[in-house]
Amino acid sequence: MKFCKGESHLNKQELMQLEQLLEQVQKPARYIGGEMNAVQKDWDKVDTTFAFCFPDTYDIAMSHLGMKILYHLINLREDALCERVCMPAADMADLMREKDVPLFSLESRKALNHFDIVGFTLQYEMSFTNILEMLNLGRIPVYAKDRNDTFPIVVAGGPCAFNPEPLAPFIDAFMIGDGEDVMNELIDVIRDGKKQGLTKMNILRNLAKVEGVYVPALYDAAYNEDGTLSSFTPNDPAAPAVVKKRVVKDLSAAVYPDSIPVPYTEIVHDRMVLEIMRGCTRGCRFCQAGMLYRPVRERSMDRLLELADKLQQSTGYEEMSLSSLSSGDFTCLPELISELMKRYKEKRVSVSLPSMRIDNIVKQSLEETQKVKKSGLTLAPEAGTQRLRDVINKGVTEEDLIRAVSDAFESGWSSVKLYFMMGLPTETDEDLQGIGDLARKVVRAYYAMPKEKRTKGVMVTCSASVFVPKPFTPFQWAAQDTIETVHEKQAALRQYLKQKCVNFKWHESHLSMLEACIARGDRRIGDVIYTAWKMGCRLDGWNEHFKFDKWLEAFEKCHLDPAFYAYRERPYEELLPWQFIDAGVSQEYLKRENEKAKAGAITPDCRHGCNGCGLQKWHVCDFVENPPLKDKPHRAEVAN
Amino acid sequence: MKMLVIFEKTPRLRHIGHLDLMRAMQRALRRSGLPIAFSQGFNPHVLLNFAAPLSVGMPGKREIMEVPLDKGVCEGDFKKMISRALPPDLPCIAVRSVDDRHPAPMASLTAACYTAEFEHLPENFADTVSAFLEQKEIPAIRKTKSGMKPCDIRPMIHELAVEGNTLSMTLSLCEKATCKPDLLLSSLFEFAGMERPNALITRQQLLGGDAPNFMPLEML
Ligand code: SF4
Numbered sequence: 001m002k003f004c005k006g007e008s009h010l011n012k013q014e015l016m017q018l019e020q021l022l023e024q025v026q027k028p029a030r031y032i033g034g035e036m037n038a039v040q041k042d043w044d045k046v047d048t049t050f051a052f053c054f055p056d057t058y059d060i061a062m063s064h065l066g067m068k069i070l071y072h073l074i075n076l077r078e079d080a081l082c083e084r085v086c087m088p089a090a091d092m093a094d095l096m097r098e099k100d101v102p103l104f105s106l107e108s109r110k111a112l113n114h115f116d117i118v119g120f121t122l123q124y125e126m127s128f129t130n131i132l133e134m135l136n137l138g139r140i141p142v143y144a145k146d147r148n149d150t151f152p153i154v155v156a157g158g159p160c161a162f163n164p165e166p167l168a169p170f171i172d173a174f175m176i177g178d179g180e181d182v183m184n185e186l187i188d189v190i191r192d193g194k195k196q197g198l199t200k201m202n203i204l205r206n207l208a209k210v211e212g213v214y215v216p217a218l219y220d221a222a223y224n225e226d227g228t229l230s231s232f233t234p235n236d237p238a239a240p241a242v243v244k245k246r247v248v249k250d251l252s253a254a255v256y257p258d259s260i261p262v263p264y265t266e267i268v269h270d271r272m273v274l275e276i277m278r279g280c281t282r283g284c285r286f287c288q289a290g291m292l293y294r295p296v297r298e299r300s301m302d303r304l305l306e307l308a309d310k311l312q313q314s315t316g317y318e319e320m321s322l323s324s325l326s327s328g329d330f331t332c333l334p335e336l337i338s339e340l341m342k343r344y345k346e347k348r349v350s351v352s353l354p355s356m357r358i359d360n361i362v363k364q365s366l367e368e369t370q371k372v373k374k375s376g377l378t379l380a381p382e383a384g385t386q387r388l389r390d391v392i393n394k395g396v397t398e399e400d401l402i403r404a405v406s407d408a409f410e411s412g413w414s415s416v417k418l419y420f421m422m423g424l425p426t427e428t429d430e431d432l433q434g435i436g437d438l439a440r441k442v443v444r445a446y447y448a449m450p451k452e453k454r455t456k457g458v459m460v461t462c463s464a465s466v467f468v469p470k471p472f473t474p475f476q477w478a479a480q481d482t483i484e485t486v487h488e489k490q491a492a493l494r495q496y497l498k499q500k501c502v503n504f505k506w507h508e509s510h511l512s513m514l515e516a517c518i519a520r521g522d523r524r525i526g527d528v529i530y531t532a533w534k535m536g537c538r539l540d541g542w543n544e545h546f547k548f549d550k551w552l553e554a555f556e557k558c559h560l561d562p563a564f565y566a567y568r569e570r571p572y573e574e575l576l577p578w579q580f581i582d583a584g585v586s587q588e589y590l591k592r593e594n595e596k597a598k599a600g601a602i603t604p605d606c607r608h609g610c611n612g613c614g615l616q617k618w619h620v621c622d623f624v625e626n627p628p629l630k631d632k633p634h635r636a637e638v639a640n
Numbered sequence: 641m642k643m644l645v646i647f648e649k650t651p652r653l654r655h656i657g658h659l660d661l662m663r664a665m666q667r668a669l670r671r672s673g674l675p676i677a678f679s680q681g682f683n684p685h686v687l688l689n690f691a692a693p694l695s696v697g698m699p700g701k702r703e704i705m706e707v708p709l710d711k712g713v714c715e716g717d718f719k720k721m722i723s724r725a726l727p728p729d730l731p732c733i734a735v736r737s738v739d740d741r742h743p744a745p746m747a748s749l750t751a752a753c754y755t756a757e758f759e760h761l762p763e764n765f766a767d768t769v770s771a772f773l774e775q776k777e778i779p780a781i782r783k784t785k786s787g788m789k790p791c792d793i794r795p796m797i798h799e800l801a802v803e804g805n806t807l808s809m810t811l812s813l814c815e816k817a818t819c820k821p822d823l824l825l826s827s828l829f830e831f832a833g834m835e836r837p838n839a840l841i842t843r844q845q846l847l848g849g850d851a852p853n854f855m856p857l858e859m860l
Pocket residue numbers: 281294295296606607609610611612613614615616621622623624
């Protein structure tokens with residue numbers, strides 16, 4: 001039986017086994033590849049093969065923009081190919097192990113250990129066990145030190161790489177910052193190294209010289225008696241003491257896919273995505289992305305329209321979404337939306353805005369075309385009182401919020417989702433009550449409308465996640481609430497939200513605690529991840545697979561205390577495990593912001609006046625020269 | 641006008657379900673630049689009709705879909721444009737233009753040919769098949785819209801032959817009487833007193849007309 005049109009690279013027996021596995025697993029369509037625009041290159045015609053690994057299942061992986069950008073970028077090279085590899089679901093992973101089928105790429109069905117480079121994207125701390133699982137299923141030793149020259153070089157990048165230490169034992173090299181810039185240099189160094197017959201260690205030394213690359217084997221960490229980091233220093237002349245993040249200066253000139261694989265099976269976000277802007281200037285103090293992706297860079301209208309047309313023609317998608325951390329801030333948003341809607345009206349392509357400001361011009365253009373599904377409206381006030389919103393620098397006022405929901409109700413929406421965080425620094429019971437009050441006011445805003453305008457009745461869903469302090473944010477020193485406190489607060493909140501037309505959803509506090517441990521962990525956390533994985537932890541982000549007791553056991557076995565990582569407020573003097581990385585945003589700025597938070601003082605959006613976050617030193621930020629604005633623009637954020 | 645498109649769904653894509661295949665074809669048509677027709681309403685979608693859904697897990701050699709068009713296009717141009725827009729595992733084999741009054745392929749469908757490729761079949765399996773076909777009645781339980789129903793599948797088997805390790809069969813496939821290859825194989829191996837081995841079942845051809853004068857559906 002021959003199943004694949006292209007030549008298959010698993011051996012014949014493995015392939016037969018795989019075909020039988022596909023008969024037995026749930027949603028086999030996740031493992032078949034062969035999508036429109038998937039790039040299938042000839043292995044004999046390239047120097048370097050790169051496996052882009054996403055440590056979660058296909059439906060999540062294929063919704064991720066970063067993967068599409070880098071997949072396209074590598075495949076643009078004549079001398080290299082990039083194929084996709086996703087985490088198999090539990091049923092598939094077990095069967096693969098049982099029947100001895102290695103983890104394989106979607107395009108050529110080549111086993112993971114046949115690639116020159118295996119690259120992981122790090123989007124979420126609780127997917128780290130999946131990395132070990134994937135390496136192991138791909139017949140690659142999980143510890144970097146156990147991999148000799150015959151194994152692929154294992155690299156990683158993405159937002160979680162800004163604290164790479166928990167994964168340091170497993171990864172050969174990390175890329176810090178924008179991948180578009182550093183990826184090609186990394187591939188060049190590895191390609192040249194292999195051609196020259198260099199050892200893995202020497203290739204890694206050359207990689208360490210590339211700006212934005214961190215090679216953990218070239219650094220030593222030492223600890224004080226109390227468990228804190230005492231020193232972190234290079235042990236090799238090739239390794240810089242400070243690793244500087246890479247920044248794409250001109251987004252319009254940067255590579256962006258004009259064609260992306262179109263999945264057959266349904267995925268989380270099944271549409272084409274146009275990244276209009278990178279970075280955010282609002283400066284919410286809990287938000288890691290807002291700090292990591294600075295400075296703000298916009299893509300030009302011309303480039304966006306060119307990309308939109310090409311993407312539409314190459315994918316045939318019926319929906320296009322604009323993406324960025326706060327699309328409402330994009331300078332030419334109204335013009336862009338009306339132009340896109342004009343172009344795609346006839347082609348029946350709808351345009352959606354995942355995160356936007358309710359702004360009259362936008363509202364008008366939405367009403368004109370009637371293209372927006374009036375199902376759900378999402379707002380993120382994050383905290384229940386103005387005091388706490390000032391602490392976190394979330395510049396939304398109650399007035400903004402009520403105006404935004406009233407507007408939405410008037411134009412036909414009837415269900416609203418409100419996102420909150422609990423356990424934010426300085427939070428008290430009053431702030432939790434504030435969440436209840438806000439929900440009540442939103443319901444009231446609905447009933448304030450004349451009867452004939454009300455549709456089917458209002459539903460307000462309040463969702464409260466647990467605050468996780470993250471590196472490179474002003475709250476990177478903060479203590480997380482203990483699980484007990486979180487449970488008490490959840491119980492209180494449940495009471496405050498026992499209201500008509502209001503629904504309450506809360507998050508698993510155990511998962512958030514581990515997320516906090518790993519997010520701000522040091523090298524030793526690597527052993528905890530390994531031990532947890534050995535005890536069967538994987539797919540931790542999935543409720544049905546999360547085994548909290550096993551994780552606690554893993555901490556114990558490694559003689560580490562989760563409380564040390566999650567619940568301890570760290571003093572400014574402490575050497576932080578990620579401090580050797582220069583993310584552009586300076587530690588001084590973060591301290592300053594943390595102090596302002598304690599004082600409840602807000603910091604205005606730096607689009608209207610530089611706040612000196614540290615990036616000005618690199619001369620990459622367009623807003624440094626901008627004069628401060630007198631009127632604060634209104635800031636309610638809306639997502640659909 | 642309407643275009644009948646004959647395409648293959650390769651074994652690689654056999655796990656793609658019917659709705660997923662439909663979405664893939666709609667997107668291909670959107671990519672093609674052809675003058676396709678859309679449904680009315682809030683969420684307009686590309687109009688197309690398949691002659692018969694393929695079961696999940698089954699490849700099809702000559703599947704048929706009907707595509708209504710807003711403007712006339714010649715067969716050659718259509719084939720060129722749709723071929724460019726289709727992924728390699730859903731190649732277009734042929735097209736035929738028909739006018740709007742041409743009956744929908746689904747309405748003319750009566751039967752289909754399948755093959756089942758086995759790893760290994762016993763040497764005298766052809767004799768077993770002949771004996772199987774000599775039965776006057778072959779009782780089986782058929783899954784229908786209104787539940788499981790006992791029926792006689794003998795009249796729905798129009799052809800059954802062995803060649804090497806491949807079994808080919810022509811079975812009824814229409815509203816009134818459908819015998820799925822799966823049902824046939826179960827009943828055949830039960831008759832043979834054997835455990836049913838794994839096989840790759842492929843739908844080879846959709847048929848119209850009446851037994852024994854079946855015709856390829858796309859030619860009707
Ligand atoms: S350098 Fe100034 S303007 Fe630029 S992101 Fe930092 S604070 Fe904002």
